[in-house]
Amino acid sequence: MIKVENLVKRYGKFTAVDDLSFSIGKGEIFGFVGSNGAGKTTTMKVAAGLLKADAGTIFVNGHDVHKHRTEAKRSIGYMPDFFGVYDDLKVTEYMNFYCGVHKIPVADRKKTIDSLVEVVNLSDKREAYVDDLSRGMKQRLCLARSLIHNPELLILDEPASGLDPRARVEFREIIKELKDMGKTILISSHILHELSEVCTSIGIINGGKMIAIGTVSEIQEKLNHLSRVKVKVCSDFSLAASILKEQPLVTGLVEANGFIEFSFSGEVQQKADLLKSLVNKEVRVTHFEETAGSLESIFMHLTNEEGEEK
Amino acid sequence: MINPILERELKTRMRTWKTPIMLMIYLLIISIVVALFFVINEQRYMYGGGTFDPRMAIRIYNLIVVGQFIILMLVLPAFTATAISGERERQTLDLMLCTDLSPWKIIFGKISAALAFVFLLIIAATPFMSIVFLFGGITIWEVVKVVLFYMVTAVLVSCIGLYCSARFKRVVTSIIVSYLIMGILFVGTVVAYGVFMMIMSTKGNNDFVNKYAYEILLGFLGANPGFGLASFYLGDYLGISYWLNISTSIFKTVKPWMVSVTFDVVVSAILVVLTKFRLTRIR
Ligand SMILES: Nc1ncnc2c1ncn2[C@@H]1O[C@H](COP(=O)(O)OP(=O)(O)O)[C@@H](O)[C@H]1O
Numbered sequence A: 001m002i003k004v005e006n007l008v009k010r011y012g013k014f015t016a017v018d019d020l021s022f023s024i025g026k027g028e029i030f031g032f033v034g035s036n037g038a039g040k041t042t043t044m045k046v047a048a049g050l051l052k053a054d055a056g057t058i059f060v061n062g063h064d065v066h067k068h069r070t071e072a073k074r075s076i077g078y079m080p081d082f083f084g085v086y087d088d089l090k091v092t093e094y095m096n097f098y099c100g101v102h103k104i105p106v107a108d109r110k111k112t113i114d115s116l117v118e119v120v121n122l123s124d125k126r127e128a129y130v131d132d133l134s135r136g137m138k139q140r141l142c143l144a145r146s147l148i149h150n151p152e153l154l155i156l157d158e159p160a161s162g163l164d165p166r167a168r169v170e171f172r173e174i175i176k177e178l179k180d181m182g183k184t185i186l187i188s189s190h191i192l193h194e195l196s197e198v199c200t201s202i203g204i205i206n207g208g209k210m211i212a213i214g215t216v217s218e219i220q221e222k223l224n225h226l227s228r229v230k231v232k233v234c235s236d237f238s239l240a241a242s243i244l245k246e247q248p249l250v251t252g253l254v255e256a257n258g259f260i261e262f263s264f265s266g267e268v269q270q271k272a273d274l275l276k277s278l279v280n281k282e283v284r285v286t287h288f289e290e291t292a293g294s295l296e297s298i299f300m301h302l303t304n305e306e307g308e309e310k
Numbered sequence B: 001m002i003n004p005i006l007e008r009e010l011k012t013r014m015r016t017w018k019t020p021i022m023l024m025i026y027l028l029i030i031s032i033v034v035a036l037f038f039v040i041n042e043q044r045y046m047y048g049g050g051t052f053d054p055r056m057a058i059r060i061y062n063l064i065v066v067g068q069f070i071i072l073m074l075v076l077p078a079f080t081a082t083a084i085s086g087e088r089e090r091q092t093l094d095l096m097l098c099t100d101l102s103p104w105k106i107i108f109g110k111i112s113a114a115l116a117f118v119f120l121l122i123i124a125a126t127p128f129m130s131i132v133f134l135f136g137g138i139t140i141w142e143v144v145k146v147v148l149f150y151m152v153t154a155v156l157v158s159c160i161g162l163y164c165s166a167r168f169k170r171v172v173t174s175i176i177v178s179y180l181i182m183g184i185l186f187v188g189t190v191v192a193y194g195v196f197m198m199i200m201s202t203k204g205n206n207d208f209v210n211k212y213a214y215e216i217l218l219g220f221l222g223a224n225p226g227f228g229l230a231s232f233y234l235g236d237y238l239g240i241s242y243w244l245n246i247s248t249s250i251f252k253t254v255k256p257w258m259v260s261v262t263f264d265v266v267v268s269a270i271l272v273v274l275t276k277f278r279l280t281r282i283r
C-alpha cells in the first residue's frame, strides 16, 4: 500500500530523515515510533505530498507521491499533528467544506458526513461550533475530515498526543474500527505502548533512521532482551565506570545521582559475571540492581543509545 | 457545484458581526460626506438665491464614486492579504494542499470572495446613487462603466493581496507589503511623474516634455488606478489635453482607463500565476 524507499529529507544542512525505508501492506497498521524530533512528521509530510524528498521515493498505491501527486493524494487521508480547524464553522459545515474540497457531489454529502461523524462518535455535536469542541473531539473531527474521500491509506501524525487517558482509549477504539473497515494506517507516536495494542507492526525511528522494525511481538522481544542496570559503588566511581564501559554487552552508560546506570543485553549469568568482574577488580559495590524498565524507559534508552552512536 | 472556498468565505463572513458593522460604518461615512456637501452648498445658495442646480447631483455622484473608491482601496488589501497567510497560520492551508483540490480553485475562491465583498459595498451604496438619478444628469451607462472599472481594479488589488499572502509566511508582513504596493501604485507613480518632470525641466528638455506630454503622463500614471478613475471625469484625452495645455498626440485615442485596465489585467494574470506557483511549490 505504501512503500518508502531510501527516503532522505534535509532542512538546510540538517538531515531530518536519513535513508529511511519501510513498507506497509494493505490492511496493516504500522506504528511509527520515535521521540520528538526523530523525523516522524517529516516522513509523513513527504508521504502526504507536502514536502519534497531530497532523495528516495514513496509509492502509495503504486503512485510515486512526487511524480503522480494528484493520483497519490486521492489514496491518502492525512491527519497532521495540528488541528487545522476553522473555528467559525459548525461541525457539519466544517465537514461540508472539506466535502467540497474533495469534490463530493452535493447530493452525497449529507450521507457522507452523517456516517463519518458517526464513526468518530461526534453525532451529538453536529451543530456545535468547532471552537467549542474539546481537544479530543477536535482530534476526532480531524480524523473524520481525513476520511471524507474514503482513502485507502490513513496517515495519522500523533493523533493521541495531548489527549487525556479516556480520550486516548476512545481514539484507539476508533482506530480499531478503521482497521476493521480495511484501512491501511500509518500512525505515529512518541509513546510506544500506546501503539503496541493496535498496531500490526512497528518501526522505531531515531535521528531520522529506522533503528528497529518488525511485528509488535518481534519488537517486544528485542526490547525485552535489554535490561537497565543500576550500580552504586563507594568511592571507586570512575574505575567502575571505565570497567563497565569495556564490557561488550554494556551500552548507554550514564552517571546520575551517584548511580551508574547502563543497559545490559545479556543473559542472567552474564550479568552475574559482570558483577563478579567488578568485584574482582576491587571495586566496592554497594548496590547492583536491575530496574524494572517499563517498555517506555527501555524504548527511551533504545532511541537515545542509537542516537549517540552516530 | 459552488467553489467550496467561496462558499465558506461567504458563509462565515456574512454571519459575523464584523460585516454588518463595517457596512454601517461605510454607509455612515458616505452619508456624512453627502450631508456635508449639501450643508455647504445650501449656504452658497442662500446667497445665490437660485434653484437647485442639477450639476450639484453630478457633483454628489462624483463625490460618492471617489469616496467609495478610496474606501475600497483602503479596505480591500487587508481583505485578501490575509487570504492565504491566514489559512497558513490557522494551519488549514496544508489540509487543502494535501487534497487533490486544484490550486487555481483556491485562488479563484479567494478572489471571488473579495469581489463579492466589493460588490456588496457597491450595492449597499445604491440608495445614494439613486438620489443622483432622481435629479438626472447621470446615465446608467456611466454608472455601469465606473462599477466595471471598480471591479477590474478590485481584481488587481485582490491579486496583490493574494500574492503577498502566498509569498509571505506571516499575516502581518503580507498586510504591510500589500499596502506598500498600493502606496507605490497610488502615490509612488505620482511622485515619480513629478520627479521626472522636474528633472526634465531642469535639464531644459521642455520641448520633449511638451511634445510627449500625454505619453509621459500615461506612462507614469497608467498603472495608477486613481488616474484611470479620474479620467472618467477629466474627459479622457480632450479634458487632459486642455488641462495639460497640449495640442496633439498620436495616442489621443488611448484613454487613461484603457491603460489602467490593461495594466490591471496583465499584472493580475501574472500575480495569479505567481501565486499558483507559490501554492504548489513544495520544498
Ligand atoms: N521546517 C523545518 N526546518 C528546519 N528543521 C526542521 C523543520 N521541521 C522539522 N525540523 C527538524 O527536523 C527534525 C525532525 O522533525 P520532525 O519530523 O517534526 O520530528 P517528529 O515528528 O518525529 O517529532 C527535528 O530535529 C526538527 O527540529
Ligand SMILES: [Mg+2]
Binding pocket: A037, A040, A041, A042, A081, A157, A158
Ligand atoms: Mg511530529
